[in-house]
Amino acid sequence: MEYYIVILVAYAIILLGMKFVFLEIEGRQARKMSNIRYFLKYDEKFGYRNQFSVIFVAILCYVIVSLETTFSTMWFLQLIGFVAVGVISDALSQVGSYYYGCFRFKKDIQESKILKIEIEEAIKNHGDELMQQTIPSYDSHQIIQQYFQEDKHLAVVSVDGGEFTSQFQELPPITYSVELNPSKAREKLEDKGIKVTTFTSQGKMPFKDEKIDIAVNELSNYDKFEMYRILKPGGYLVVDQLGSDNYKEIINMFIPFKIKGQWNKEACQTTLTDIGFDIVDSYEDIGRIRFTSLSAVLAFMKSISPERVERYEQFINFYADVLKKIKKNHFYEITTHKFMVIAKKSTNE
Structure with missing residues (x-):
């Protein structure tokens, strides 16, 4: 016992x-x-x-x-x-x-109780709040347009329903828009004579071999081998992408154990040269967006991820961290990261 x-x-x-x-x-x-x-x-x-x-x-x-x-x-x-x-x-x-x-x-x-009350108040009253953003070091449309020619075939791959393509001042007569959401893109682009299409059922580009003179990838996942296949020898591939540091402060808060990659212009150039592209030019921009209030952060978050505002209780720790930093520093900043690589398909077959 x-x-x-x-x-x-x-x-x-x-x-x-x-x-x-x-x-x-x-x-x-x-x-x-x-x-x-x-x-x-x-x-x-x-x-x-x-x-x-x-x-x-x-x-x-x-x-x-x-x-x-x-x-x-x-x-x-x-x-x-x-x-x-x-x-x-x-x-x-x-x-x-x-x-x-x-x-x-x-x-x-x-x-925590005070922060919760302030967050709930900001959720109720947030609107189109102002934010301060650094000026990008390059203009994608201006650079890409330098490669347009009247007799060239252009294909633009994007995921924004044709918004990016519609912002060019002039386009070659034969221009294709490859979209994940072709119906939305047709409403915006077809009256401009742009042929809207989408990927095949196998996820391939909808073009025959060596059909395109200029292929532009705008903020979209892409198959480098498919891009190589559809381009004519001497054709240009333009990769306009977000880097791995884009919005890193937000991503690290929502996914604190995220495995960080190094997706930048150097990494992109390496993947393209490995399969036979020659690098013609490249650009990279790392900027900042500054917010002086939680309301401004909420307005920004609503534009990129509405569900994180609508279901804010699930993400209240993130907003509490933002609010604490604003109180301490009088602002909250996030990083923007974008790069562009222009590559040319080798003519040596």
Whole structure:
């Protein structure tokens, strides 16, 4: 019996100790990550949880340490006592850790409540707020248009329903727009004589071999081998893309364990030269967008990802982090990253 009592006391102490240790670790991590959802749970009414998992762990522990004959009367009695102590210890640890957390992180809890109120107010009242953006170092349309000629076949691959293509002042008579959403692009482009098409059912470009003189990829995924196939020898491929650092502050907050790539003009040039393209020219722009209010950030987020504003509760930690940085620095900044590579298909077959 003495052995049994020692085991019960040790089990209760370990359970209580681990609860407080993990509470301290979680609280400090939440503070570091601006995780206000963690602190806001202390503003809710306490409720006992996870009793079934505790019962399972208690049974498992008892089966491992018991010295009694399995399934004997004493074995069952001690098992019931072990489970009871486990549940009581867990309940006490949850109550104790809840009130300890309320005391230990009192300042963080109060700050989280204020931040939540301010975020909800900004959600209700945000509109077309102003933001400050650095001027891009190059103009895509002006550069690409230098390669247009009357007798050349042009294909523009994009995902914006023809918006990018429609902004050219002049286009070759034979111009194709390859769109994922061709119906939207037709409404915008067909009255301008532009032939709107889409990818084949196999995801290939809808052109015969060596059909196109100039292929432009605008902010879209592309198959470099397909681009090589459809271009005539001496034809040009223009890749106008977003780099891996674009909006990195936002991406890192929503996906904190994201594997970072290095997608930039150098990486793009390497992939193209490896299959037989010669690099003609390249450009890269790394800029900043600055916001002076959370309302401005919300207006921007609504333009690029409306669901993250409509379901803001899921992303409240991100907005709390933004708000804290605005209060500290009087602004919040994100990075913009864009590059362009112009390559020529080799004429040496």
